[in-house]
Structure formats: structure tokens, C-alpha cells
Amino acid sequence: MKVKGDGLDGCAFFWRCFRQAKEEAPAGVRDLFQRYSENGAMGAEQLKRFLVEVQGEEEGATTKVEAQAIIDSVLRLSKHQIRFPKKGGGSLGLDGFFRYLFGVANPPIALSLGNKVLHSSFQNDHVVPEKGFLVKIYMGDGWNLDFHQTDFDMYSPPDFYTTVEIDGVPADTILQKTKIIEDNWIPVWNEEFTFPLTVPELALSRNEVYDYDPLEMDGFGGQTCLPVPELRTGVRAVPLCNRKGEEYKSVKLLMHFKIV
Numbered sequence: 001m002k003v004k005g006d007g008l009d010g011c012a013f014f015w016r017c018f019r020q021a022k023e024e025a026p027a028g029v030r031d032l033f034q035r036y037s038e039n040g041a042m043g044a045e046q047l048k049r050f051l052v053e054v055q056g057e058e059e060g061a062t063t064k065v066e067a068q069a070i071i072d073s074v075l076r077l078s079k080h081q082i083r084f085p086k087k088g089g090g091s092l093g094l095d096g097f098f099r100y101l102f103g104v105a106n107p108p109i110a111l112s113l114g115n116k117v118l119h120s121s122f123q124n125d126h127v128v129p130e131k132g133f134l135v136k137i138y139m140g141d142g143w144n145l146d147f148h149q150t151d152f153d154m155y156s157p158p159d160f161y162t163t164v165e166i167d168g169v170p171a172d173t174i175l176q177k178t179k180i181i182e183d184n185w186i187p188v189w190n191e192e193f194t195f196p197l198t199v200p201e202l203a204l205s206r207n208e209v210y211d212y213d214p215l216e217m218d219g220f221g222g223q224t225c226l227p228v229p230e231l232r233t234g235v236r237a238v239p240l241c242n243r244k245g246e247e248y249k250s251v252k253l254l255m256h257f258k259i260v
């Protein structure tokens with residue numbers, strides 16, 4: 001939004017920001033890692049416990065061997081990951097854990113992934129009216145890969161905010177917004193919203209991301225619309241779509257869905 005110095009300085013500043021954009025685990029993810037790791041390493045048993053206690057999986061849904069396979073696949077994919085030698089296989093550091101949570105293997109909707117079917121948590125743990133549906137938005141990423149550097153603001157990185165909306169019966173329909181994160185390709189919001197739902201079966205969880213612009217219409221940065229009954233609770237990587245509903249290659253949000 002702000003123009004830094006004259007045009008040339010602004011350009012240099014902008015290019016530096018664009019090129020150096022690198023995602024880091026937000027505070028909420030660091031806290032989770034702290035809880036489920038020891039000496040900076042998360043092994044298969046700890047990952048299993050995380051999947052049950054935070055991600056809403058049933059006890060035993062993921063075996064220790066499967067948890068180790070998840071860890072090994074993350075380690076194979078990540079060139080930056082430092083391996084922690086440990087009996088029974090490698091373990092995840094904070095960066096690996098973050099990449100696992102924010103990766104394609106951790107979608108928000110129940111689907112079949114290879115031979116394993118990822119069930120919706122809501123099948124077992126229905127939202128009831130006196131309870132609330134918590135939506136937390138940690139951060140977003142991928143715009144610097146899927147958009148041109150000047151698609152949002154000409155001389156500075158975009159100023160993203162996200163709408164947090166429930167669509168459903170009139171009593172449940174509500175629209176809220178996160179704060180605006182100025183001049184950042186990788187916005188970290190760390191904001192949570194709780195919605196009481198009277199008819200969760202008909203509720204849709206919607207998000208739209210915009211680049212704030214005080215002089216023109218805010219620039220569109222992606223959208224998602226997820227049926228609440230099909231959501232998997234826990235921390236999920238939520239891919240965003242363009243206006244036509246086609247998924248972007250890289251743009252996604254890191255979100256947490258929870259019944260509270």
C-alpha cells in the first residue's frame with residue numbers, strides 16, 4: 001500500500017520482498033509443535049497423539065507404522081529438513097511439522113488419499129446448537145508463486161485480509177473479517193472466530209481473501225467454500241480458488257476447525 005521512497009527505491013524494495021518471501025511456522029503451529037515434541041523432534045508416537053487429540057482422528061485410525069510413513073514422506077520431500085537420528089526412524093522438526101500441516105496431504109475435506117480414506121471429524125462429533133464452531137486462520141501463502149508481482153499493488157507487496165463467513169439458515173449466517181496485514185506476500189493473521197450454529201447440517205464455511213486498497217476496489221486474492229458437515233476438524237491446509245472456482249496451484253490458507 002505504501003510507496004517506499006521514490007520509484008526506484010520502491011522497486012528495489014519490492015523485488016527484495018518478493019524474492020525473499022519465505023513462510024515460517026506461525027505462533028499457533030509452534031505451540032502445537034512444542035506440545036507434541038521433545039527436544040525439537042516429533043516422532044511417530046507423538047504424531048499419532050497429535051492426530052487423535054488435535055486433528056480429531058479416532059484412536060488407532062493411524063498406526064505407528066503409518067505415522068512413521070507420514071514422517072518419512074515429509075522428510076523425503078523437504079531438502080531443508082535436518083534429520084534427527086532416532087531409533088525406529090526419523091522425526092519431524094518444527095519446519096517439517098509445519099510443511100506437513102500446510103501440505104497437500106492435509107486437506108480440509110474428507111477424501112480418499114491412496115488406500116486410506118480420510119474421514120470427516122464431524123461424522124463422529126456433531127456440532128450441537130449449544131456448542132460453537134471455531135474457525136482459526138493462521139496464515140496464507142502461495143500468492144507470490146501464482147500471481148504476478150504487480151497484480152495487487154504496483155510498488156509494494158499486497159495488504160491481505162480474509163473474510164470469515166458462515167452461510168446457512170438465516171440465524172447462522174454471519175460475515176466477519178480478519179485484520180489487514182500490510183505489505184506482505186505471506187500474511188500471518190492468527191485470528192479466531194467462534195460461531196454458534198443452529199443447523200450445522202446446512203452450514204457452509206466461506207473465506208475470501210482480498211488485497212486492501214484505500215483508493216480502488218479491493219483486489220481479489222482467492223476463495224473457498226466448505227460444507228461444515230464434511231469438514232475434518234484440526235489444523236488443515238485449505239486450497240483457494242479463483243473467481244471461477246478453479247483451484248490455484250499454490251495459494252492456500254492454514255486454518256484450524258474445532259468444535260468448542
Ligand SMILES: [Ca+2]
Nearest residue numbers: 153159212213
Ligand atoms: Ca493494496
